[in-house]
Structure formats: structure tokens, C-alpha cells
Amino acid sequence: MDLFDAVAGSGRASTDFAGRSVHSQSHHWCTPPQYVAAVKRVFGGEIGLDPCSNRESVVKAKCEFMLPETDGLAEEWNFPSIYVNPPYGADRARRTTIRDWFAKCVASRTEYGSQVIALVPVATNTSHWKQYVFGAADAVCFLYDTRLRFLVNGNTDNKGAPMACAMIYWGDGFTAFESVFSAFGAVVSLESLKKSSQNARQRQKAKEMFLFDFNSLKLRSRKSASGERVASAY
Numbered sequence: 001m002d003l004f005d006a007v008a009g010s011g012r013a014s015t016d017f018a019g020r021s022v023h024s025q026s027h028h029w030c031t032p033p034q035y036v037a038a039v040k041r042v043f044g045g046e047i048g049l050d051p052c053s054n055r056e057s058v059v060k061a062k063c064e065f066m067l068p069e070t071d072g073l074a075e076e077w078n079f080p081s082i083y084v085n086p087p088y089g090a091d092r093a094r095r096t097t098i099r100d101w102f103a104k105c106v107a108s109r110t111e112y113g114s115q116v117i118a119l120v121p122v123a124t125n126t127s128h129w130k131q132y133v134f135g136a137a138d139a140v141c142f143l144y145d146t147r148l149r150f151l152v153n154g155n156t157d158n159k160g161a162p163m164a165c166a167m168i169y170w171g172d173g174f175t176a177f178e179s180v181f182s183a184f185g186a187v188v189s190l191e192s193l194k195k196s197s198q199n200a201r202q203r204q205k206a207k208e209m210f211l212f213d214f215n216s217l218k219l220r221s222r223k224s225a226s227g228e229r230v231a232s233a234y
């Protein structure tokens with residue numbers, strides 16, 4: 001299962017991507033070497049984890065999770081630097097989608113302080129972009145490639161991918177990310193967006209706590225007015 005969700009038994013891959021049906025014979029769309037080199041430069045020389053690798057990939061992270069032995073989504077991603085070029089289609093057998101890979105990127109950043117870069121299709125109207133990119137990432141590089149040429153079976157795919165792609169960055173090294181990736185696309189800091197969504201979440205939490213206290217107070221005064229025994233919550 002890969003860039004384009006494999007249609008079981010057909011040997012052909014297909015997905016409805018951003019409203020377009022796309023077909024491909026490939027199951028392994030690997031990162032081209034110039035992007036592998038760029039990611040390594042941001043990370044200071046090496047990639048700690050590639051959680052969804054395959055035998056043809058040139059990413060060569062220190063640790064690689066690979067099917068069928070290791071399901072990358074079922075593992076802990078406790079590594080200082082992680083590069084993810086996930087399967088873009090849904091995996092029906094495991095009942096996962098690209099959203100699960102985004103969630104793991106954010107979890108490894110928040111739980112382990114990992115630096116994470118993900119190569120993904122641009123899909124700014126999806127809930128996973130809104131939640132995990134606009135609400136949690138530190139930067140994005142919208143790649144200039146008209147058609148990104150992935151590696152297929154070790155060779156450059158001449159047709160290239162039909163959709164726009166981006167590198168998403170979760171980490172505290174914006175300067176390094178920007179200096180490396182500005183050669184490949186438009187780099188945008190998401191810091192203020194992340195802060196405002198964190199503030200919005202805090203405001204929502206405070207509102208919920210206030211409503212909870214207010215409702216308990218109302219309940220308490222109703223009970224005491226009717227002469228019932230009141231639990232000493234205050």
C-alpha cells in the first residue's frame with residue numbers, strides 16, 4: 001500500500017486524491033536523493049528514524065520500520081530526528097490513513113521532543129492539515145516542483161506526482177529548516193498560527209472549567225434551597 005491506495009487484487013494502485021482519481025502501477029514512491037540530503041542537512045547529518053521504509057528507499061535512516069516485519073504506526077517513535085514520507089492512500093487492511101501518520105508526527109514531537117519532517121501532499125482543506133499542521137507544526141515548505149519526481153524501483157519517475165507536495169516541520173530549528181528548504185520551495189513559519197491555536201485551546205479549556213464550576217454551583221444552591229443535604233465540594 002503506498003502513494004496511491006492499492007486496489008486489492010488488481011495489481012494497480014488508485015486513490016481519490018483531492019477530488020481526482022489517480023492511477024499508478026507503483027507501490028513504493030520513494031523520496032528523491034536531493035530531498036533526502038536536504039532533510040539530513042536540517043538534522044545535522046543523519047536521520048534517526050524512517051518509520052515507513054522499504055528496501056529500495058535511499059533515506060537510509062539509522063532505524064527503519066518496514067513492513068511486513070514492523071508496522072511503523074504500532075511502534076513508539078522515540079527518536080531525536082524523524083523523516084516521514086508516508087503512504088498517501090488508505091490502508092484498508094490496517095484501517096489507517098495518512099491522518100494516523102500526521103498524528104504520530106505530532107505525538108513524537110510532544111512526547112519525546114523529536115524533530116520531525118514529513119513529505120506529504122498539500123491538502124490544506126482537510127481536517128488533518130487543520131489539526132496537525134496549522135494547529136501544531138512549526139513550519140511548512142510548499143515545494144516548487146510542478147510534478148515531484150519520486151523514485152520508483154530505484155529509478156526517477158519521469159511523469160512525476162500529479163499533486164503539489166510540502167515538507168512539514170515540527171521542531172525548534174526553524175532557521176536551519178528555512179535555510180535548507182528555501183532552495184526547494186516557499187518556506188512559511190507557522191509559529192504565530194500554532195500559538196493562536198494553543199491560546200484558543202486554553203481559552204476553550206478555561207471556558208469549560210468555568211461552566212463546570214458554574215453548573216456545580218447552581219446545582220448546589222438549588223439543592224440547599226430545597227433543604228437537601230449538600231455535599232461539601234466548596
Ligand SMILES: C[S@@+](CC[C@H](N)C(=O)[O-])C[C@H]1O[C@@H](n2cnc3c(N)ncnc32)[C@H](O)[C@@H]1O
Pocket residue numbers: 001002003027028029030031050051052053054057058059065066067070071072073084085086087088091094
Ligand atoms: C511513500 S513510500 C516511502 C518510502 C520511504 N520512506 C522513502 O521516503 O523513500 C511509503 C512506504 O511506507 C510503507 N508502509 C506502508 N504502511 C506501513 C506501515 N504501517 N508500517 C511501515 N511501513 C509502511 C510502504 O511499504 C511504502 O514503501
